[in-house]
Amino acid sequence: MKLYDTQRSGNAWKVRLLAGFLDKPLERITLSIDKGHLKAPEFRRVALFGQVPVLETDTGQHLCESVAILYYLAQGTEWWPDDQLEQARVLTWLSFEQDRHMRPLAKLRLHFGLKTLPSASSADIERWTSEARDVLAAINSHLASRPHAWIATDKLPSIADIALYPYTRMASMGRIDLSPFPNIERWLRRIERLPGYQHLFPGTPDSNLMAIEIAESPQ
Ligand SMILES: N[C@@H](CCC(=O)N[C@@H](CS)C(=O)NCC(=O)O)C(=O)O
Incomplete structure (x- = not known):
């Protein structure tokens, strides 16, 4: 593939x-x-x-x-549960990620971290920051109510955890502090401990949250 x-x-x-x-x-x-x-x-x-x-x-x-x-x-x-209710819950979080979660966090990262949105207004930044904090608060309190479970499933992680991981993990690049969301920080660490975890920049994991330029592949 x-x-x-x-x-x-x-x-x-x-x-x-x-x-x-x-x-x-x-x-x-x-x-x-x-x-x-x-x-x-x-x-x-x-x-x-x-x-x-x-x-x-x-x-x-x-x-x-x-x-x-x-x-x-x-x-x-095992990343797609067998149980129909759990499948629907996975879809709930995939929909939330696309509809409400990714956009404000990605915009803030593009503006502050990668500097590719120089024309964002202060009203844009204020709106994205407020939206980003709201979605993180929702995830944090959801995780607080099920400390031993994953985002959408009880025993094993699902693709809902994967979908929500990257933009949550990179929130600090958009000047969003994750320390008010301790359940999110714990959940991120649980994902990072799973066998097979891949860094954004393979080989230079410290670069995950930096706007560095790495030599680009010839393609
Ligand atoms: N809803 C899409 C969003 C994809 C997306 O935003 N891709 C970005 C990179 S992360 C992209 O291709 N940006 C360049 C562009 O839109 O021209 C998904 O989840 O795959």
Whole structure:
């Protein structure tokens, strides 16, 4: 399988995390937004919405949208629960992540951490900060009510944990302090202790929360 990604994509990180936990080999095709790779016709032919991540299956099919890719890879594994109610709860959190969680945290990271949103107004920043704190407070109190469980499931982690992990983990890049959310900090550490955990920057884990430039792959 191949993954079209960029070095710093949190959405692609979700896919790499699951592939790592499943011990599935994934060939990365790392593109550069700055160099215009996402606008190239070759990429547009495989990317329905022109964004990463895109998964190319072993039979040459292309799938986009991180949560759909997680769903696809998790079938038949313990990362997608058997129980119908738990499946619905996983979908609840996948929907929450896409609808309310990722956007404010990603915008703040782009603005403060990666400096790629210089035109954001102070009203934008105030709104994203308030939205980000609200979603983190919701996750924190949810986790407080089930200290030994995972986000959506009781015994084993699911793709809901993976979907919520990257942008929560990188919140500090957007000047969001996680210390008021101790249950989130514990949950992040539990995920990081799972066998097969992948860092955003393999080989240089200390760089996860920095806007560093690493030599880009030739692709
Ligand atoms: N809903 C999509 C969002 C994907 C997304 O925002 N991808 C970003 C990188 S993390 C991207 O491709 N940005 C470049 C662009 O939109 O032109 C998902 O979950 O996969």
